[in-house]
Every structure is written in C-alpha cells, then in structure tokens.
Amino acid sequence: MHEALLTPYPFVKVALPVPMRTLFDYKVPKALALRHELKPGMRIKVPFGKSSRLGIIVALSETSDWDPEQVKPFTSLQDEAPVITKELMALCTWAARYYHHPIGDVFFHALPVLLRKGENAEFRTENWWFTTQQGQTQPLEQLTRAPRQQDFLKAVQQHPNGLSQHAASVLGLAPAAGKTLEEKGLLRREQRSFNRGGEKHAHQTQVPPTLNPEQSIATEELLDRRHHFGVALLDGVTGSGKTEVFLRVMERLIEEDKQILVMVPEIGLTPQTLKRFESRFNTDIVLMHSNMNDRERLDAWLLAASGHAKVIIGTRSSAFIPAPNLGLIIIDEEHDNSYKQHEGFRYHARDLAIKRAQNLNIPVLLASATPSFESLSNAIQKRFVWLKLRQRAGNAHIPEMERVDLRGQTLVNGFSESALAAMQLCLDRKEQVLIFLNRRGYAPTLMCHQCGWIAACDHCDVNLTVHKRANKLHCHHCDTQKALIHTCPECQSEELFTVGEGTEQIETQLHTLLKDTPILRIDRDSTQRKSAMAQLTQKIHEHDQAILIGTQMLAKGHHFPNVTLVIVMDADAGLFSADFRGMERTAQLITQVAGRAGRAKKPGHVLLQTYHPDHAAIECLCNLGYEHFAINGLSERRALALPPFFHQVIVRAESSNEQEAMQLLSAMRNDLEPLFSNEIFLVGPYAAIIVRKAGQHRALLSIKSAHRAPLHQATAMMTQWLEQSTRQHKIRFAIDVDPLET
Ligand code: ADP
Ligand code: ZN
Numbered sequence: 110m111h112e113a114l115l116t117p118y119p120f121v122k123v124a125l126p127v128p129m130r131t132l133f134d135y136k137v138p139k140a141l142a143l144r145h146e147l148k149p150g151m152r153i154k155v156p157f158g159k160s161s162r163l164g165i166i167v168a169l170s171e172t173s174d175w176d177p178e179q180v181k182p183f184t185s186l187q188d189e190a191p192v193i194t195k196e197l198m199a200l201c202t203w204a205a206r207y208y209h210h211p212i213g214d215v216f217f218h219a220l221p222v223l224l225r226k227g228e229n230a231e232f233r234t235e236n237w238w239f240t241t242q243q244g245q246t247q248p249l250e251q252l253t254r255a256p257r258q259q260d261f262l263k264a265v266q267q268h269p270n271g272l273s274q275h276a277a278s279v280l281g282l283a284p285a286a287g288k289t290l291e292e293k294g295l296l297r298r299e300q301r302s303f304n305r306g307g308e309k310h311a312h313q314t315q316v317p318p319t320l321n322p323e324q325s326i327a328t329e330e331l332l333d334r335r336h337h338f339g340v341a342l343l344d345g346v347t348g349s350g351k352t353e354v355f356l357r358v359m360e361r362l363i364e365e366d367k368q369i370l371v372m373v374p375e376i377g378l379t380p381q382t383l384k385r386f387e388s389r390f391n392t393d394i395v396l397m398h399s400n401m402n403d404r405e406r407l408d409a410w411l412l413a414a415s416g417h418a419k420v421i422i423g424t425r426s427s428a429f430i431p432a433p434n435l436g437l438i439i440i441d442e443e444h445d446n447s448y449k450q451h452e453g454f455r456y457h458a459r460d461l462a463i464k465r466a467q468n469l470n471i472p473v474l475l476a477s478a479t480p481s482f483e484s485l486s487n488a489i490q491k492r493f494v495w496l497k498l499r500q501r502a503g504n505a506h507i508p509e510m511e512r513v514d515l516r517g518q519t520l521v522n523g524f525s526e527s528a529l530a531a532m533q534l535c536l537d538r539k540e541q542v543l544i545f546l547n548r549r550g551y552a553p554t555l556m557c558h559q560c561g562w563i564a565a566c567d568h569c570d571v572n573l574t575v576h577k578r579a580n581k582l583h584c585h586h587c588d589t590q591k592a593l594i595h596t597c598p599e600c601q602s603e604e605l606f607t608v609g610e611g612t613e614q615i616e617t618q619l620h621t622l623l624k625d626t627p628i629l630r631i632d633r634d635s636t637q638r639k640s641a642m643a644q645l646t647q648k649i650h651e652h653d654q655a656i657l658i659g660t661q662m663l664a665k666g667h668h669f670p671n672v673t674l675v676i677v678m679d680a681d682a683g684l685f686s687a688d689f690r691g692m693e694r695t696a697q698l699i700t701q702v703a704g705r706a707g708r709a710k711k712p713g714h715v716l717l718q719t720y721h722p723d724h725a726a727i728e729c730l731c732n733l734g735y736e737h738f739a740i741n742g743l744s745e746r747r748a749l750a751l752p753p754f755f756h757q758v759i760v761r762a763e764s765s766n767e768q769e770a771m772q773l774l775s776a777m778r779n780d781l782e783p784l785f786s787n788e789i790f791l792v793g794p795y796a797a798i799i800v801r802k803a804g805q806h807r808a809l810l811s812i813k814s815a816h817r818a819p820l821h822q823a824t825a826m827m828t829q830w831l832e833q834s835t836r837q838h839k840i841r842f843a844i845d846v847d848p849l850e851t
C-alpha cells in the first residue's frame with residue numbers, strides 16, 4: 110500500500126550562498142516527503158562538495174536537469190514554515206536579476222545573520238519567576254538572615270504576573286538566591302517565549318501640532334493615495350515638518366491595522382526620532398539597525414514577521430524585512446548614500462523598496478530636504494508625485510547662507526577672522542555654534558620636514574590619518590592602524606609635522622582658545638560606544654552656549670534648538686572631485702548642515718568658507734537654494750549623457766597583481782564589444798581613483814545606455830564571460846548596477 114506523500118515532488122531547486130549564479134538540484138528524501146510539506150522559502154541542509162551547507166528551497170520540481178542518479182538527497186529540513194515569504198521570494202529573484210548578483214547570496218542577505226547560520230526562526234525563550242502558593246504567603250521576616258533571598262522573593266511577590274530573568278537582573282537580584290528559593294519550594298520557574306508583541310506600552314501620547322497649509326495639502330494628497338502603489342517625493346526644507354506629515358499618514362494606516370516600514374540612514378536614527386515615534390503611537394515599534402546584536406535583530410525580525418510590530422524603523426537591510434500587513438514604506442533622507450550597499454550585493458534600498466511596493470500595490474514616501482538628482486528627475490517627469498514644503502514649521506526661519514572668501518586671508522586654526530568673530534558673538538549671546546568639517550582625526554597627513562617623507566598606508570594608495578588622542582596612524586580605507594611615530598623612518602629626523610586639519614585638531618585648538626566654553630565633538634571616533642551619541646546630544650541640550658564640531662554625522666536629523674551659527678570649514682570639498690556626483694553630495698551636506706541652524710525661535714546664520722566664492726555652483730546654492738542648484742545640475746547631466754538620463758553599470762575587477770585586473774577587463778571589452786548593441790557606450794577600463802585598496806589593484810569598466818534593456822543584456826554577457834575567465838585567475842569581479850561611486 111502507498112502512503113500519501115505530503116511532498117509529491119522528487120526534486121528541489123536550491124539557492125546556496127556561493128558565488129555562482131545558478132540553482133542546485135537535490136532529491137527530496139522519501140522519509141521527509143512523507144512527513145513534511147516542503148515549500149519554497151524553507152531552509153534545508155544539503156551536502157556540498159565535501160562539506161554541508163544551508164540552502165533555501167526556491168522551487169519544487171518533477172524533474173532535474175541533471176542525471177537523476179547523480180543528484181544527491183538533501184540532509185535535513187530546518188523550518189516548519191518558509192523564512193523567505195512568497196512576496197520576498199519574488200523581490201529577491203527580481204533583485205538577483207536586476208543587480209546581476211548570485212541568487213543564493215541575495216536570499217542570504219535578506220535574512221538576519223542568525224537565520225543564515227541555521228538558528229531556528231523562533232523567539233528566544235527566557236526564564237520567568239513565579240511564586241508558588243507557599244511563596245506567595247511566606248512572611249518575608251523569616252528570611253532576614255538571607256537578605257538576597259528576601260529581596261528576590263519580595264520582588265517576585267510584587268509581580269503577580271511573573272518576573273522575567275531579564276527584569277530580575279535589571280533589579281540587581283542574585284540568580285543564586287532565586288535558585289535556592291526554588292529548591293525551598295517558594296518559587297517556580299517557567300520558560301516563556303520572548304514575544305513582546307501585543308504587550309502595549311503605556312506611553313503618554315503627545316498632542317500633535319496643527320498642520321500649516323503646506324503640510325495639510327501634502328497630508329491630504331498622501332491620504333488619498335494610501336491604498337495604491339505610487340511614489341511620492343516629500344521635498345521639504347529642513348525643519349519644514351516632513352516628519353509631522355508622515356506621522357499623520359502613519360497614524361491613519363495604523364488605525365487600518367497596517368504595518369509601516371520606515372527606513373532611515375545608517376546613522377540617522379537618533380534617540381530623539383525614536384522618542385517622537387513612541388510618543389505618538391501606542392503600538393509596537395521595532396528597530397533594526399547595525400548597533401543591535403544578532404539576537405536582537407532576529408527578535409525584531411520575528412516581531413515584524415508575526416505582524417505584531419506595526420512600525421518597523423530600520424536601516425538599509427530592513428528593505429527585506431517580512432511584514433505580512435505592510436501598507437506603506439517611508440524612506441527618510443532618501444538622498445542618503447548609506448541606502449546603497451557598496452560591497453558584495455550592491456543594491457539600493459530605495460529602489461528595492463519601490464519595487465517591493467509596486468509588487469504589493471502600496472505607496473512609497475520619499476522624504477528629503479535635498480532630494481537625490483535621481484528622485485528629483487523622476488518628480489520633474491511626473492513619475493513621482495512631488496509634494497513641496499517651502500516654509501519652516503512653527504515660527505522658525507530658513508537660515509541665511511553667506512560666503513566667506515578665504516583668498517589672501519591669514520587663517521587661525523583653519524578659521525577666517527570673520528568666522529572667529531561671528532563665533533564669539535554667538536557664544537556671547539549664549540547660543541551654540543556648529544562647525545562642520547567632514548574629516549575626522551587630527552590631521553590627514555604626517556610629513557617629514559627634512560626629507561618630505563609622508564606616512565602612507567602599506568596596502569592602499571592613500572596617506573594615513575593622524576589620530577593624536579588615540580596615538581595612532583589610521584588608514585580610513587582599509588582600517589590598518591599603527592602606533593603614531595615621532596621619528597622619520599627614512600632620514601631619522603625628529604621633525605615630523607602634520608598637514609591639514611581634522612575634527613580632533615579643531616577641537617583641541619578651540620579648547621585652548623576658548624577655555625570655558627563646552628566643546629563637543631561628534632564623529633565616528635567620538636561615538637563608537639553604544640550610548641555615546643545619546644550622551645553627547647544630552648550634553649548639548651544641557652548647555653546654553655557651546656561649540657559642536659562634527660563630520661557628516663551632524664548633518665542628519667538632529668534637532669539642536671540653540672544652534673544659531675553654522676560654520677562650514679571647507680565648502681570647496683566637492684568642487685573639483687573626480688566623481689561627477691561630488692558636487693551633488695557637497696551641496697546636500699552643506700544644505701543639511703545649514704539646516705541645523707535656527708530650527709527654533711532664534712534665527713540662524715550660515716558661513717561657508719571658500720576659496721571659490723564665484724564658482725557658479727556655490728553661488729547658485731547660496732543665493733537660490735538647493736532646488737535651483739539641482740535643476741541646473743540636472744541639465745548639465747543631461748548634456749553630458751550622465752545618470753539619471755543615462756543608465757550605468759560599472760564592472761569592477763581587482764587583483765593583487767598590478768596589471769591583471771586591467772588586462773582582464775581589456776580582454777573582455779575586446780571579446781564582447783563587437784557583440785553589443787549600438788546603444789551601448791563603453792568607457793575604460795580605467796584605474797579606480799584610489800588604485801590600490803587593502804592590497805588589491807582595482808580597475809573599472811563603465812557601460813552606459815539610454816535604455817535599460819540593452820544595458821542588462823550587455824551586463825549579462827559580461828557576467829557570463831567573467832565567471833568563465835576568472836576561474837583560472839585570482840581576480841575578483843563585481844557588477845555594480847546604478848553605481849554611486851566611480
Ligand atoms: P523635518 O522632518 O522637515 O525636518 P519636523 O517634522 O521634524 O521637520 O519638524 C521640525 C520641528 O517643527 C519639530 O520640532 C516639530 O515638532 C515642529 N513642527 C512640525 N510641524 C509643526 C506645525 N505645524 N506647527 C508647529 N510646529 C511644528
Ligand atoms: Zn625624513
């Protein structure tokens with residue numbers, strides 16, 4: 110007699126996290142087919158070469174493309190239900206094709222690290238303490254000689270619904286005391302799932318402000334469109350109340366029992382933002398960012414997947430978070446570069462989110478004070494709904510921008526006389542100054558006065574940055590660190606000096622100059638510890654007058670009501686960049702930093718230090734603002750056939766040998782160019798701006814086309830060519846679709 114098979118298919122097609130753009134066939138073991146219904150998206154263990162791997166079932170199949178005798182059975186099943194939902198399966202499959210990236214790697218990227226490693230997709234369990242009947246009535250006085258047990262029992266008695274182990278350790282209760290009480294029969298323990306879902310937090314809900322007319326119009330538009338796919342660009346100057354607008358839209362969708370994904374830049378999620386969300390929604394909010402450990406991330410993922418978490422706030426990788434009732438995706442600071450992954454699977458979270466929303470027929474909201482040229486161009490061409498907020502919310506005013514001509518001036522610690530004077534006046538008014546310099550460390554260069562030797566990285570073509578406080582030389586490209594030296598290794602002279610300034614140096618020098626003024630530095634070095642950023646912002650709010658010095662970390666999302674003066678030390682940073690996006694980025698940074706000034710009742714003022722005050726881009730940005738600047742920039746891009754008017758793919762190759770990567774790309778161009786459509790334009794191969802990084806010599810080939818289809822076709826041909834020819838060589842290659850770096 111035949112037993113019915115729950116899985117009537119003999120084969121599965123499996124994606125594995127290997128750099129091959131193919132699926133692998135395995136046989137379904139008979140015993141397993143009897144007991145389990147296999148579904149795409151479940152994880153299985155498979156034999157692979159001499160080892161075993163975790164893979165994801167992509168499809169069940171009647172047949173195999175291989176000789177069935179040769180196909181091996183897989184080893185075991187990891188999941189009861191798919192960890193990649195049908196919806197995400199479609200998204201990942203699309204992404205693998207669009208980005209020409211190995212599908213297995215895409216799936217694994219979409220999962221939290223612990224699931225990639227084979228952990229069960231279940232909430233962790235935690236010990237909970239309860240009193241027994243005896244324990245509930247036990248008089249505490251009888252334990253006076255065991256004060257720890259007394260404390261423990263008292264705490265549990267006060268928590269009739271149980272006390273979690275986590276809460277017990279927060280209360281400082283000794284675990285050993287709990288165990289002794291358990292042995293005495295006064296307490297019992299229970300394992301409970303760490304499922305915070307449904308556990309409502311009693312937040313005090315804030316009364317929202319009355320919307321101004323621009324905000325009302327935008328909110329109404331968005332509410333009208335809330336049940337269908339569509340992309341809206343909420344283009345509002347800093348402090349214009351964009352967040353307030355999307356809080357309103359979210360509110361309505363939460364009432365409709367929808368989940369909302371809010372994406373934020375890598376360092377854009379401030380404690381202030383979170384507090385603001387929590388004070389508005391009496392619902393479960395989960396976070397997903399790089400400061401969380403793997404277990405916390407899995408728990409957040411599970412809460413989203415279960416539908417309990419109504420609001421999910423996360424960075425780039427949350428584009429892949431499962432959410433069964435997803436009703437809206439918001440991308441805050443949509444222009445931010447951290448939405449693009451710059452290594453491995455080089456996806457753009459904004460573009461993926463738009464594709465995802467399209468599949469789900471839900472809206473996407475992009476918000477920025479400085480929209481990317483890509484999004485702006487889509488808005489101009491009416492592919493996106495363009496919602497503008499041009500007034501600051503409340504009574505705040507847009508700060509004025511003024512150029513400070515540095516030509517021929519004697520600078521003191523990098524400051525012009527007028528900047529120093531403005532700083533002093535601002536401090537005298539008991540207000541705060543924000544100094545922006547996008548260079549951390551003490552100085553970008555260490556040089557020998559006698560022989561001209563410069564401290565350079567052994568593995569990259571860049572100079573080492575001096576970090577005096579840490580007493581180190583640090584490569585910001587490959588992370589190599591060395592002890593700071595005081596003798597020249599070439600000529601043994603002790604006359605080493607630093608060239609240029611970084612945030613650490615400005616901080617040190619201002620300390621000497623202004624002894625009593627609190628000076629706070631905010632950059633990657635000063636905020637490494639988990640709570641450092643929160644502590645720093647706390648300090649900023651405590652003081653009246655203060656100086657804040659920072660890198661681009663300061664440009665994002667922060668609200669410092671007492672900052673009235675912003676000094677941009679070096680407004681020329683992007684002017685002559687080899688990257689055609691250099692000026693776009695600088696303009697975004699300057700505008701964002703400038704937006705930190707005068708956010709409350711006091712008016713703000715911005716000083717841009719520049720050696721090129723008459724440069725058209727700087728002049729336009731100062732006098733007419735970001736939108737004008739961007740529209741001019743876009744027409745330049747159109748004239749030069751650059752993105753977003755042309756689509757681009759960059760093939761990157763790197764090898765430890767100086768010539769090999771370049772030779773490989775040349776050979777590929779020679780082989781394939783005759784086969785490409787005449788709509789394809791090739792540039793290169795050429796060397797990367799920093800040729801050698803972490804010991805690898807890097808070469809690029811750029812491919813452009815006005816249309817996507819021929820570009821994808823050409824990219825597919827190149828990928829295939831490279832897969833075949835890199836097998837013999839030790840060359841790594843990467844396909845970068847819609848690259849943001851050249
Ligand atoms: P953005 O996201 O554009 O930077 P926010 O939404 O953070 O702007 O608003 C800036 C500040 O103005 C916040 O402190 C916010 O509470 C306040 N705000 C927003 N909308 C209004 C309004 N209509 N009336 C008064 N204050 C407002
Ligand atoms: Zn020397």
Ligand code: ZN
Pocket residue numbers: 566567568569584585586587588589802803
């Ligand atoms: Zn290096």
